[in-house]
Amino acid sequence: MNAVDSLLDARDNPDWDSGTxxxxxxxxxxxxxxSHKVILYLEDITVTFDGFRALNKLSLTIDAxxxxxxxxxxxxxxxxxxxxxxxxxxxxxxxxxxxxxIDLTRLSEPEIAHIGVGRxxxxxxxxxxxxxxxxxxxxMKTDKRVRHSLFAQLDAAASxxxxxxxxxxxxxxxxxxxxxxxxxxxxxxxxxxxLLMQEPKLLLLDEPVAGMxxxxxxxxxELFLSLAGRHSLVVVEHDMAFVKQLGSKVTVLHxxxxxxxxxxxxxxxxxxxxxxxxxx
Amino acid sequence: MRTPLIVRLGRSFxxxxxxxxxxxxAFALIAVPIMHLLLPPENPLHxxxxxxxLIGKILCYAIxxxxxxxxxxxGGILSLGHGLFFALGGYAFGMYLMxxxxxxxxxxxxxxxxxxxxxxxxxxxFWAGSDSFLWVALLVxxxxxxxxxxxxxxxxxxxxxxxYFSIITQALTYAAMLLFFRNETGFGGNNGFxxxxxxxxxxxxxxxxxxxxxxxxxxxxxxxxxxxRYLVTxxxxxxxxxxxxxxxxxxxxxxxxxxxxxxxxxxxAMLCAIAGALYVPQVGIINPSEMSVAxxxxxxxxxxxxxxxxxxxxxxxxxLVNLAKSWFTVSFPEYWLFFLGTLFVVATLYLPQGVVGLxxxxxxxxxxxxxxxxxxxxxxxx
Numbered sequence: 001m002n003a004v005d006s007l008l009d010a011r012d013n014p015d016w017d018s019g020t021x022x023x024x025x026x027x028x029x030x031x032x033x034x035s036h037k038v039i040l041y042l043e044d045i046t047v048t049f050d051g052f053r054a055l056n057k058l059s060l061t062i063d064a065x066x067x068x069x070x071x072x073x074x075x076x077x078x079x080x081x082x083x084x085x086x087x088x089x090x091x092x093x094x095x096x097x098x099x100x101x102i103d104l105t106r107l108s109e110p111e112i113a114h115i116g117v118g119r120x121x122x123x124x125x126x127x128x129x130x131x132x133x134x135x136x137x138x139x140m141k142t143d144k145r146v147r148h149s150l151f152a153q154l155d156a157a158a159s160x161x162x163x164x165x166x167x168x169x170x171x172x173x174x175x176x177x178x179x180x181x182x183x184x185x186x187x188x189x190x191x192x193x194x195l196l197m198q199e200p201k202l203l204l205l206d207e208p209v210a211g212m213x214x215x216x217x218x219x220x221x222e223l224f225l226s227l228a229g230r231h232s233l234v235v236v237e238h239d240m241a242f243v244k245q246l247g248s249k250v251t252v253l254h255x256x257x258x259x260x261x262x263x264x265x266x267x268x269x270x271x272x273x274x275x276x277x278x279x280x
Numbered sequence: 281m282r283t284p285l286i287v288r289l290g291r292s293f294x295x296x297x298x299x300x301x302x303x304x305x306a307f308a309l310i311a312v313p314i315m316h317l318l319l320p321p322e323n324p325l326h327x328x329x330x331x332x333x334l335i336g337k338i339l340c341y342a343i344x345x346x347x348x349x350x351x352x353x354x355g356g357i358l359s360l361g362h363g364l365f366f367a368l369g370g371y372a373f374g375m376y377l378m379x380x381x382x383x384x385x386x387x388x389x390x391x392x393x394x395x396x397x398x399x400x401x402x403x404x405x406f407w408a409g410s411d412s413f414l415w416v417a418l419l420v421x422x423x424x425x426x427x428x429x430x431x432x433x434x435x436x437x438x439x440x441x442x443x444y445f446s447i448i449t450q451a452l453t454y455a456a457m458l459l460f461f462r463n464e465t466g467f468g469g470n471n472g473f474x475x476x477x478x479x480x481x482x483x484x485x486x487x488x489x490x491x492x493x494x495x496x497x498x499x500x501x502x503x504x505x506x507x508x509r510y511l512v513t514x515x516x517x518x519x520x521x522x523x524x525x526x527x528x529x530x531x532x533x534x535x536x537x538x539x540x541x542x543x544x545x546x547x548x549a550m551l552c553a554i555a556g557a558l559y560v561p562q563v564g565i566i567n568p569s570e571m572s573v574a575x576x577x578x579x580x581x582x583x584x585x586x587x588x589x590x591x592x593x594x595x596x597x598x599x600l601v602n603l604a605k606s607w608f609t610v611s612f613p614e615y616w617l618f619f620l621g622t623l624f625v626v627a628t629l630y631l632p633q634g635v636v637g638l639x640x641x642x643x644x645x646x647x648x649x650x651x652x653x654x655x656x657x658x659x660x661x662x
Contacts, residue, residue, distance in 0.1 A: 088528075109534040113534035130521070
């Protein structure tokens with residue numbers, strides 16, 4: 001885990017530790033304010049598609065540094081929730097706040113990505129015609145405007161960061177390969193690596209271990225646990241063994257709202273959860 | 281350690297690229313003037329005016345093809361209206377050429393002939409300054425860029441993609457053609473501009489002028505290729521192809537695809553306009569048919585035949601298709617469009633990477649065939 005620690009140290013950001021509830025402090029516009037130790041507020045979110053309520057007055061908060069698992073049957077609204085947080089879908093009603101001050105419903109997808117929300121899709125989405133190295137290079141946190149990209153050159157520090165991430169996701173011998181040639185599990189890891197290069201404060205991971213071998217799944221779990229604390233993670237997963245490994249607080253979604261919340265054992269003992277999963 | 285821009289630009293071509301560019305430049309700057317101006321017409325090495333005009337014209341087309349490859353091959357945006365920007369560049373420069381006629385027109389007036397014919401007493405406001413070469417050179421670049429920028433901004437912001445975008449670009453160039461067909465628009469109606477006499481006060485039909493225009497076209501093509509190669513090998517180019525392949529991922533890592541597409545789109549339009557401005561004095565005419573949808577589709581065919589996303593492929597495609605065209609339209613004029621259509625179908629079905637792809641496939645095929653032969657020989661020996 002040494003590699004992880006050094007990687008995390010390298011990207012220590014000064015505004016992260018501002019999690020003290022001072023009585024008064026100056027608001028910096030556009031800066032993440034964690035003074036109440038909460039990174040994400042979803043309040044009464046409703047999303048309807050042609051009369052179908054994908055999300056129904058969903059309320060949820062994620063603490064700074066927390067690792068949270070979201071489970072729920074198909075159609076419970078898990079992916080729609082991620083779409084709302086990342087700006088892909090606008091809610092009909094409700095508010096989404098990132099920290100105390102940033103209203104995510106007013107920002108575009110690239111802006112949301114830029115202020116520190118990273119997202120991994122259900123189906124691994126990487127740049128198949130670029131090399132593994134280039135995939136990480138493009139994801140790296142930097143000035144992401146056209147003008148910068150026209151003259152950008154990779155400096156030694158950036159190359160080191162990429163090399164380090166390559167080692168972390170165990171693709172260090174694949175840097176020059178086209179990403180499209182990787183196995184499914186390796187693509188999943190590459191996408192996670194791209195997320196890490198973005199240095200997000202909040203990571204949204206949609207079924208990150210789908211299609212991975214047991215060993216890969218376990219290593220992914222270890223990685224996530226090591227990221228928690230410095231990053232906040234929201235993991236949507238169907239694999240209960242994986243959820244158990246993470247051992248975090250679990251939220252059960254059903255028909256667009258929260259059905260139950262607690263440890264995995266607690267929610268598994270909940271009669272309503274059993275009914276939803278097993279039917280009457 | 282930062283590498284200076286000029287060095288990076290120089291490194292965009294490999295040694296083979298520079299060798300090829302050097303040969304083309306030497307041909308255009310040294311061989312053509314000697315073979316056209318100094319050798320007498322009886323000499324078998326003499327280059328005719330017909331040849332210089334034809335190749336000069338195709339050089340301009342090749343610039344357009346490279347510009348098209350930038351947005352289609354690398355950006356995944358198929359424009360079927362790129363002829364519009366080519367024609368706008370041509371029209372802008374044509375205004376200057378019309379003013380250079382001076383009082384030598386049929387009506388011996390300060391106004392261009394078509395305005396006298398329409399009984400106009402003064403020039404429309406947008407003709408102001410068109411007697412200045414520098415002002416017109418600016419117009420050539422700015423007007424198409426502005427139109428491309430505004431159109432592209434709204435199209436890309438609305439996330440119009442694929443075939444929908446292609447259809448809208450067709451409609452755009454078609455609408456512009458109808459507009460330019462009208463006499464009232466002030467660009468000579470369906471006759472357009474022609475009967476040019478001078479350029480920078482030199483006779484436009486003089487052999488020396490032709491040679492200079494030819495050389496400029498060749499240099500512009502080399503410059504376009506160099507710029508395009510720099511762009512596609514830069515980080516910008518990697519982001520552009522990433523947008524082509526997985527736009528949503530690009531957005532979720534924090535790039536706004538709008539500005540990346542818009543940059544390539546606007547630059548591509550400007551390159552087409554430069555090509556148009558070089559084309560008009562060489563062929564001696566510009567009229568609204570340059571904006572016809574068929575012309576723009578032909579540009580896409582050059583790129584498809586040569587090989588998308590290769591930059592050099594579109595140049596080869598532009599030459600192959602246009603040389604075939606100039607031969608076909610003389611020998612079998614009625615079959616040209618059938619041939620063109622067949623070519624597009626064949627290129628799409630059997631040559632996904634065009635001629636360039638075929639070439640590299642043949643080369644690797646030869647290598648593999650050799651290996652197989654060796655393996656077979658070994659097997660026979662055992």
